[in-house]
Amino acid sequence: xxxxxxxxxxxxxxxxxxxxxxxxxxxxxxxxxxxxxxxxxxxxxxxxxxxxxxxxxxxxxxxxxxxxxxxxxxxxxxxxxxxxxxxxxxxxxxxxxxxxxxxx
Amino acid sequence: xxxxxxxxxxxxxxxxxxxxxxxxxxxxxxxxxxxxxxxxxxxxxxxxxxxxxxxxxxxxxxxxxxxxxxxxxxxxxxxxxxxxxxxxxxxxxxxxxxxxxxxxxxxxxxxxxxxxxxxxxxxxxxxxxxxxxxxxxxxxxxxxxxxxxxxxxxxxx
Numbered sequence: 001x002x003x004x005x006x007x008x009x010x011x012x013x014x015x016x017x018x019x020x021x022x023x024x025x026x027x028x029x030x031x032x033x034x035x036x037x038x039x040x041x042x043x044x045x046x047x048x049x050x051x052x053x054x055x056x057x058x059x060x061x062x063x064x065x066x067x068x069x070x071x072x073x074x075x076x077x078x079x080x081x082x083x084x085x086x087x088x089x090x091x092x093x094x095x096x097x098x099x100x101x102x103x104x
Numbered sequence: 105x106x107x108x109x110x111x112x113x114x115x116x117x118x119x120x121x122x123x124x125x126x127x128x129x130x131x132x133x134x135x136x137x138x139x140x141x142x143x144x145x146x147x148x149x150x151x152x153x154x155x156x157x158x159x160x161x162x163x164x165x166x167x168x169x170x171x172x173x174x175x176x177x178x179x180x181x182x183x184x185x186x187x188x189x190x191x192x193x194x195x196x197x198x199x200x201x202x203x204x205x206x207x208x209x210x211x212x213x214x215x216x217x218x219x220x221x222x223x224x225x226x227x228x229x230x231x232x233x234x235x236x237x238x239x240x241x242x243x244x245x246x247x248x249x250x251x252x253x254x255x256x257x258x259x260x261x
Contacts, residue, residue, distance in 0.1 A: 088171035
């Protein structure tokens with residue numbers, strides 16, 4: 001019992017991933033998470049307002065210029081999902097994408 | 105002598121520009137171009153909208169429309185509040201009009217991607233995402249009553 005408690009705590013701790021947005025680019029451009037493991041996505045902007053939307057997971061982060069926002073979620077399906085900027089940020093907005101890999 | 109040449113060149117230029125003055129197209133010209141657009145120029149007739157036609161999709165479309173399209177089409181897609189709508193040729197069509205609504209979803213997406221040359225309609229591929237453009241197509245199928253959304257913010261400041 002003395003051993004199992006810390007393990008249970010470690011499994012429940014969400015994975016924290018920071019994503020930086022600047023005009024037309026997310027850094028990193030790809031992230032990988034595990035199905036069933038809680039994740040905290042942190043979105044930071046270094047220039048203008050940006051967004052990050054994963055329609056399949058009901059996520060729609062919106063950050064103001066120079067700001068930071070976050071959301072916690074638990075992916076419930078595997079696959080590759082494309083996130084898009086959901087705040088019009090100027091030319092190139094439409095091609096601003098990030099790939100989320102959800103694996104078992 | 106040089107001044108005389110400059111004046112002559114200016115007059116020639118003015119005469120040429122006057123010849124290029126835009127005038128509203130006649131009914132026959134409009135009907136011909138509309139027919140050609142529907143049947144020859146605007147492609148992608150068969151493609152279906154991959155997004156579900158739900159209130160949420162239409163709301164997304166309305167949001168995306170408000171970023172880029174309202175400057176010429178108004179919030180309602182029917183030119184409400186656009187100050188130059190009566191001073192441009194060819195005219196900006198109401199997106200609720202039968203001529204526009206007769207396009208298939210795929211054709212509307214093609215127009216959004218590529219624009220219509222040589223009219224003032226620009227292509228938006230890359231400026232808006234595919235998902236946003238398809239959501240705009242959904243919004244166009246359910247436009248609100250003309251005038252109900254007021255004047256775009258860009259014309260009220």
